Amino acid sequence: MKEKELRRSMAVFPIGTVMKLTDLTARQIRYYEAQGLIQPQRNEGNRRMYSLNDIDVLLDIKDYLAEGINMAGIKHIYDMKQREKQKKQADLKRPVTDADVRRIFHDELLQQGRLQNEQHDAAPLFHKHKPL
Amino acid sequence: MKEKELRRSMAVFPIGTVMKLTDLTARQIRYYEAQGLIQPQRNEGNRRMYSLNDIDVLLDIKDYLAEGINMAGIKHIYDMKQREKQKKQADLKRPVTDADVRRIFHDELLQQGRLQNEQHDAAPLFHKHKPL
DNA sequence: TTGCTGATGTTAGGTCTTATGACATTGCAT
DNA sequence: ATGCAATGTCATAAGACCTAACATCAGCAA
Incomplete structure (x- = not known):
């Protein structure tokens, strides 16, 4: 199970991919980060790189917001x-x-x-x- | 098993990520594509987007080349x-x-x-x- | 109502990343 | 030595992303 966790926490997705996978805007994704809900890595060029775990959290956030939280x-x-x-x-x-x-x-x-x-x-x- | 296959064939990785995951240069990755070994998708901006399957193939290619094929x-x-x-x-x-x-x-x-x-x-x- | 705040949209200017095409290099095989 | 396969390198153009700022709009408080 250790390797699976590692894979899920590898920062491999740029924000554009995350936008498509979550159907959130870049603005929203960065805002949730500013709120401390995710902590994406940065690559050498200062670009945010997201993991599968990050995406899970973002999808959860979507659900919670939809529930009115x-x-x-x-x-x-x-x-x-x-x-x-x-x-x-x-x-x-x-x-x-x-x-x-x-x-x-x-x-x-x-x-x-x-x-x-x-x-x-x-x-x-x-x-x-x-x-x- | 159908959903897993689908996920593995989703084009979600830009070439930069693939470079890191496979330790291949962009030149090599594009060359193998030119040879018909992979067929990455393109996003709206004409950028290559790779799937997990593509990455598997690339890693296999690396192995085969290392074996002298x-x-x-x-x-x-x-x-x-x-x-x-x-x-x-x-x-x-x-x-x-x-x-x-x-x-x-x-x-x-x-x-x-x-x-x-x-x-x-x-x-x-x-x-x-x-x-x- | 008026004003404030939370969540998000939009825009501008700058930097990073990728695409394409051309030419260079290196190593085998003939 | 020549030719080809595989890869490196470079220039130019375009796309993606960054930060920072201002705009919007609904809901809530005064």
Whole structure:
């Protein structure tokens, strides 16, 4: 599985190809990058080069936007995914100590607090269409 | 399997990416195209766009050349592959008749004749390194 | 309504990449 | 030595992409 991941993270597509594969404009793709949702590589000539993973993220963003979730919400979702990934990595690398258990509990409580108070943050989580 | 084939034949890579993935020069890649070994698509701006299949072929060409086989030999190999593929397709579509058997025999005999007389053709089959 | 903000469109000027065609080079094979 | 196969190199033109700035337009707040 390691080689597959590597292939999926190889930066091989210029923005023109990504535009066709995702049906997004260059403006949108660069904007999502500016929002920190993707981090394409650059080639020697300073041109953005995207991986299959990048394309997956862009397609997900499209879906989320279509569902009415705004950038702030999408960023939140990716922050969560990031945290989950890190947690899994850590879990694989060393046994869980009592201190870990306390920390995890603490983190989770913090997380719940954040979610409940979302509307007080910089931007609302939901937007436009499909009101809940 | 149909979708996978489709993906492998999608023209998504510009020549710069292909150069890196295959470690061939643009000159070489275009030359192999001129020899009919690959048929990359063109985008609206007339730029060559390559598929994963194209890249496979290019990597194979590299190997064949490293083995000392020249263009003529490589073309021959790809002609054979082409014929095999067509034969398989045909076999799947209809039962084999006596006429088919005769034709196949005939073709194979012709093929053998060509191989034996290769040195009388335009170019020799083998080349440089690794003499047999 | 008025004004602000988020997401995207559009444009301009500059740089990088690719296309084509020609000529040069290198190594075999005759 | 000659010829051909495979590749290098160069010039010119055109296409793709970059950054930065300003424009638009819908939704929301005051």
